Amino acid sequence: NKASLYDKQTESKVSFKDVAGLQEAKAEVEEVVEFLSNPQKFTNLGGTLPKGVLLVGPPGTGKTLLAKATAGEADVPFFSLSGSDFVEMFVGVGAARVRDLFKQAKEKAPCIVFIDEIDSIGRTRGRGMQMSSNDERENTLNQLLSEMDGFNSDKGVIIMAATNRPDILDSALLRPGRFDRQIMIDKPDLNGRMQILDVHSKKLKLSDQIDLKVLASQTPGFAGADLANLCNEAALMAARRDKKQVEMIDFQDAIERVVAGLEKKNKLISKDE
Numbered sequence: 001n002k003a004s005l006y007d008k009q010t011e012s013k014v015s016f017k018d019v020a021g022l023q024e025a026k027a028e029v030e031e032v033v034e035f036l037s038n039p040q041k042f043t044n045l046g047g048t049l050p051k052g053v054l055l056v057g058p059p060g061t062g063k064t065l066l067a068k069a070t071a072g073e074a075d076v077p078f079f080s081l082s083g084s085d086f087v088e089m090f091v092g093v094g095a096a097r098v099r100d101l102f103k104q105a106k107e108k109a110p111c112i113v114f115i116d117e118i119d120s121i122g123r124t125r126g127r128g129m130q131m132s133s134n135d136e137r138e139n140t141l142n143q144l145l146s147e148m149d150g151f152n153s154d155k156g157v158i159i160m161a162a163t164n165r166p167d168i169l170d171s172a173l174l175r176p177g178r179f180d181r182q183i184m185i186d187k188p189d190l191n192g193r194m195q196i197l198d199v200h201s202k203k204l205k206l207s208d209q210i211d212l213k214v215l216a217s218q219t220p221g222f223a224g225a226d227l228a229n230l231c232n233e234a235a236l237m238a239a240r241r242d243k244k245q246v247e248m249i250d251f252q253d254a255i256e257r258v259v260a261g262l263e264k265k266n267k268l269i270s271k272d273e
């Protein structure tokens with residue numbers, strides 16, 4: 001089923017106000033919004049638009065969210081696919097999907113094409129993994145490179161990609177005319193955590209005793225996704241306790257739960273390696 005892979009072509013309803021913190025990253029993608037809103041303004045003067053923007057940072061820090069918000073702000077379609085979809089695919093399928101995706105995107109320009117986990121197709125070629133899957137990955141990567149070279153970004157197709165492993169990316173991806181812009185997205189600091197908690201706790205019925213600053217100080221190392229999860233766990237905890245509002249104690253207990261979950265995940269990861 002072709003359509004499902006692209007997360008369909010979606011009209012993104014996400015905007016910058018849904019993305020808490022990340023001021024610098026937002027300022028940088030603001031430029032992309034301007035390009036997409038009015039490509040001619042830039043090309044009239046003879047300049048070439050950037051093609052690719054790479055968002056680099058740990059899991060759950062809002063890279064996908066920011067890419068969607070960029071599309072939402074520019075009011076353009078958002079096409080997405082994830083590199084991990086290609087990992088176990090039959091020969092030729094990955095490359096065909098990439099070709100298809102770009103074909104659709106060019107028809108709908110201006111638009112954003114988002115490739116999540118680009119490292120799973122874009123790692124340095126010719127090393128590791130068994131032969132067959134490696135070949136397929138290389139085909140997919142080569143197709144992506146040739147698509148990026150083959151179109152003129154003046155029409156306004158901007159490719160955004162996300163990775164948490166920039167160190168293993170094939171250097172061909174980072175050449176000028178490909179992903180030549182990189183934006184770092186780090187885990188949030190105290191202030192950032194407060195802002196993210198603010199966005200996600202707005203959806204909850206909160207007691208007025210809730211102090212987001214205290215909660216932010218109790219959650220060092222939490223990424224945005226962990227904080228979103230925390231808000232949800234706190235609400236579930238309060239519901240289980242038959243409360244009408246979510247209280248500090250529910251958040252506190254939820255923090256313990258989320259921390260325990262994160263520790264378990266880390267253990268599993270280190271066992272894998």
Ligand code: ATP
Nearest residue numbers: 018019020059060061062063064065196224225228
């Ligand atoms: P991955 O690398 O795992 O794909 P990611 O960096 O793309 O992660 P997202 O998928 O954008 O992370 O984030 C997951 C969820 O976490 C978002 O849908 C949102 O609910 C929440 N979130 C993460 N960062 C932020 C943020 N800065 N502001 C608000 N919500 C955030």
